[in-house]
Amino acid sequence: MSETPHDGRTDGAGHTPAPMSLLAELTHRCPLSCPYCSNPVELERKAQELGTEDWLRVLEEAAEMGVLQVHFSGGEPMARPDLYTLIAHAHKLNLYTNLITSGVLITPQTMKRLDESGLDHVQLSFQDTDGPEADRLSDFPQVQPRKLEAARLITQAGIPLTLNFVLQKANISRIPAMFTLARQLDAQRVEMAHTQYYGWALKNRAALLPSRTQLEEASRYVAAEEAKGGLAIDYVTPDYYAARPKPCMGGWGQRFLNISPSGHVLPCHAAETIPSLTFDNVRDHALSHIWYHSRAFTLFRGTDWMPEPCASCARKEIDWGGCRCQALALLGDATQTDPVCSLSPHRHLIDDAIAEAEQTQDQTFIYRRMGHRPA
Amino acid sequence: MSSHTPPPVLNEDDCPGFNRGYRLQHDRVREQWVIQAPERALLADPIAVAILQELDGKTRIGTVIDRLAERYEAPREQIATDVLTLLSDLTEKRILRS
Numbered sequence A: 001m002s003e004t005p006h007d008g009r010t011d012g013a014g015h016t017p018a019p020m021s022l023l024a025e026l027t028h029r030c031p032l033s034c035p036y037c038s039n040p041v042e043l044e045r046k047a048q049e050l051g052t053e054d055w056l057r058v059l060e061e062a063a064e065m066g067v068l069q070v071h072f073s074g075g076e077p078m079a080r081p082d083l084y085t086l087i088a089h090a091h092k093l094n095l096y097t098n099l100i101t102s103g104v105l106i107t108p109q110t111m112k113r114l115d116e117s118g119l120d121h122v123q124l125s126f127q128d129t130d131g132p133e134a135d136r137l138s139d140f141p142q143v144q145p146r147k148l149e150a151a152r153l154i155t156q157a158g159i160p161l162t163l164n165f166v167l168q169k170a171n172i173s174r175i176p177a178m179f180t181l182a183r184q185l186d187a188q189r190v191e192m193a194h195t196q197y198y199g200w201a202l203k204n205r206a207a208l209l210p211s212r213t214q215l216e217e218a219s220r221y222v223a224a225e226e227a228k229g230g231l232a233i234d235y236v237t238p239d240y241y242a243a244r245p246k247p248c249m250g251g252w253g254q255r256f257l258n259i260s261p262s263g264h265v266l267p268c269h270a271a272e273t274i275p276s277l278t279f280d281n282v283r284d285h286a287l288s289h290i291w292y293h294s295r296a297f298t299l300f301r302g303t304d305w306m307p308e309p310c311a312s313c314a315r316k317e318i319d320w321g322g323c324r325c326q327a328l329a330l331l332g333d334a335t336q337t338d339p340v341c342s343l344s345p346h347r348h349l350i351d352d353a354i355a356e357a358e359q360t361q362d363q364t365f366i367y368r369r370m371g372h373r374p375a
Numbered sequence B: 001m002s003s004h005t006p007p008p009v010l011n012e013d014d015c016p017g018f019n020r021g022y023r024l025q026h027d028r029v030r031e032q033w034v035i036q037a038p039e040r041a042l043l044a045d046p047i048a049v050a051i052l053q054e055l056d057g058k059t060r061i062g063t064v065i066d067r068l069a070e071r072y073e074a075p076r077e078q079i080a081t082d083v084l085t086l087l088s089d090l091t092e093k094r095i096l097r098s
C-alpha cells in the first residue's frame, strides 16, 4: 500500500486531477487568540458566513467531484451550532470527517452529539504542555484543563485523536513532555508543527522563530521518540532552515481546496493574502467549475507560470516552486520562487530573519483579533 | 520510560474489524480502493481489498483464509501467511482491532 492514490480522472480539458481533500472553514470566530493563527489578518464576521443549506450543498458537490476527506475547521468550528448537521451529512455522503478544534467547547453534551453525528477523527490543538504558557499563548484563561478534559472525552468515545502542537522558540524544550502527554492521553498521532510564517505569525516572527540550535534539539527529541514506536509522529520541519521549500499542498490546485467562512474557494488557506487574486464564491458557481476553471486555481496550477530558477529546475514537480503566499509575503510578488529556496536570489531575507529572531529574547505578541487591520 | 506493547501477532481464532476512524472505501471517481484513515487515504492493492472486505469483527481469520483459498484456488498455507501478515501489520498500526 502506498500513501498517495493516483490523481484520478481529469475533466477532459487537461491533466487537472480531482481534489482529494476539502478544508471547510466554517467560521473565523474563535474564543482563543493565538499569535500564530493561520486565519487571514482580516477575519470574516458572522454575518458574512455561509448558511447551513449552502454548506450541505457544497458537501454534496465535493463528494461528487471526488473529495475523500473533509476537515471541519475555523476559527473554532464548534462555534457553529449546525456543525453536527454538517458532519452527519458528510458522513452520509461517505466523506471522511475530521474535526480540527481547540477543544474548549467540548463538553460531555457536545461530545455526545459529535459522536452520534458519525465523526471519524479529531485533531486537537495544543499550545504547550505547561498550563500558564498555554494561557499566555492562547490569551485564554485556564485553557489547558479544558483541553485535557476534551481529550479524555474524545478517547472515551472511541474516536481516534491526533494532538497538534505548534512549535515555537518558547516551547521547544518541552517536546519530550508533549510526547509523554500524547501517550498518556492515548492519542494515535501527534503532529509537531513548526509555525508557518505568514499572516499573524509573520507579524510575530522574531518572537516565535526558533534558533538553529533549538531546531537541532527538536529534531533529536523527535528521533528519540520515533525510536520507541507505538505513536505515529508527523513532524513538520520549519522551511526557514531547509535548503529547498516545502511542496505547496501537493501542488497548487492539485489535491486540496479550502472554503472560507463566507464561501470563497481558495487553493490554500493563506491564498487570500495574494492581492492580485480574486476568489469565486460557492454562492455563485458550482464547486467543480471553480476547481477546474477559476483563475485563482489555474494561475499557479502546474509549472507553466514558473520563473527561473524554477522553470529549468529538476525539482519543479516535486516542490512546485514552494509556497506562493510566502513569496508574496516576503517579496511582494507571488510569482517568484519561494525565497526559502537556496537557489532563490532572495534567500538572504530568510537568513536575516533567522539572525533577527536569534537576537530577540522577549516574547511580546500581536494577538489575533477581529477588526485588526494590517500595519 | 513507558513500556510498549509488543507487535500483535494475530492467529486464526482472532476476529478483527476496523477501528473507528478507519474504513475500506471504494473511490468511485478514481476507480480504486482506499483505506480512509486520519489525515490520509491509503491506496489498497487488490489482495488487501479481497482480505479486508471479508472482515466484520465477527468472522474468524481461519474462516477468511478458507474462503480466499477456495475462491482463488490457491494453497491455503500461502494465503494464511499473506492474511496474517497484513492483518497483524494493520492491527499494529491501530487500523484494525482484534
Ligand code: SF4
Binding pocket: A030, A031, A032, A033, A034, A036, A037, A038, A039, A074, A075, A076, A102, A125, A368
Ligand atoms: S490558531 Fe488559535 S486563534 Fe487561530 S483558530 Fe486555532 S485556536 Fe483559534
Ligand code: SF4
Binding pocket: A244, A245, A309, A310, A311, A313, A314, A315, A316, A317, A319, A320, A321, A322, A337, A338, A341, A342, A343, A344
Ligand atoms: S528552484 Fe524552484 S523548483 Fe527548484 S528547488 Fe528551488 S523552489 Fe523548487
